[in-house]
Amino acid sequence: MSFLTVQNLTATYGVSQALFGVDLTMAEGEVTALMGRNGMGKSTTVKAICQMIRSEGTLTLDGLNLHDLPSHKVARKGVGLVPEGRRCFADLTVRENLVAAARPGDWNMAKVAELFPRLGEREGQRAVSLSGGEQQMLAIGRALMTNPRLLILDEATEGLAPIIRQEIWAALRRLKQETSVAILLIDKSLKELAAVSDKAVILERGKTVWAGAMADLTPEISERFVGV
Template structure:
């Protein structure tokens, strides 16, 4: 089943156009890496999917046209977002953050704490007192507590210490293999993306320039569109 279908997606920030034709499809249980250099439209594509920015073109989530839906209704369809920059509720405790948007399903306080034991240990601490890595785990846990069918992670390991990055990548791998959840990943680490992703989509200047199996990504395409 196709969970996400995007074709010819365009979007702007005021008079500045950011997306010029993004094409992307995702199926049930598929992990897709959305890649490209900084400023190529990856986060804008995520904002369009979640209806945080207006867009045109084909945009169907779970076979429903979402162009006219507000962001909270897209979330209720089953889209869980881990936004860039974490954005936890600083004054709330870990537990309060997790239950704030919780919906019935397999992901509960117990299962999230099993995935990230640090969160269970710090359930009564305010989010503001957590380290950056712990806040990122909390953001992921909060998205999982909505029991989504499609989980979107926008730069989930950016700026974190290597040991914390490893913990988060291990958790993403567990979610993939143990639940079969569809995941859309944005990250700069090709090595870690390759280990968990089934498919890759590369953006260049707001448009899709390559898509295919992650294991079929040619070296020349990597160098042309992902190299420094």
């Protein structure tokens, strides 16, 4: 049985249908790139997995039906989300942001600071005073403090300086190598996705149109479904 199973997933925003049949499976410790052009349903799929919108179809985590749970209980079952736009608690310090999300497990302040030394150096600063890249590191650290089994990152490197992007990609490679956390990635950098992901799932118009090993994602497939 797959750790995460998404099958024939459909979802709507009011009367507008956004997903028309998303299929996606993940094993524990696996890194999957969720790909597609803008507006094809990637973030909506993430919201459906996290039960932030109503959806239908098969949606299970380690055999548990996520449709039966509200979003906060999905998080407690081991789904950690790094949302698009970071959404740190601006008036709280770095430490307070991290502690607010903490759940029992291996991840703690010291371990997050080891992964992102900048956060350890700035633990007493308010989140609003951090750079955009540091806020993104804080958002990732906050998700890790929930001790997730599935970590979802929605455009975690978008709009960041190249040096910060590389720090975040290096951290993701460490997570893959040193933990059993499954990681679902949405990002525009095909080169970086290819370097860290085991497989890819491509969406077009709210439906899975290709899925397979990242090594099997040819330039022709990428150009057809992902290229501008």
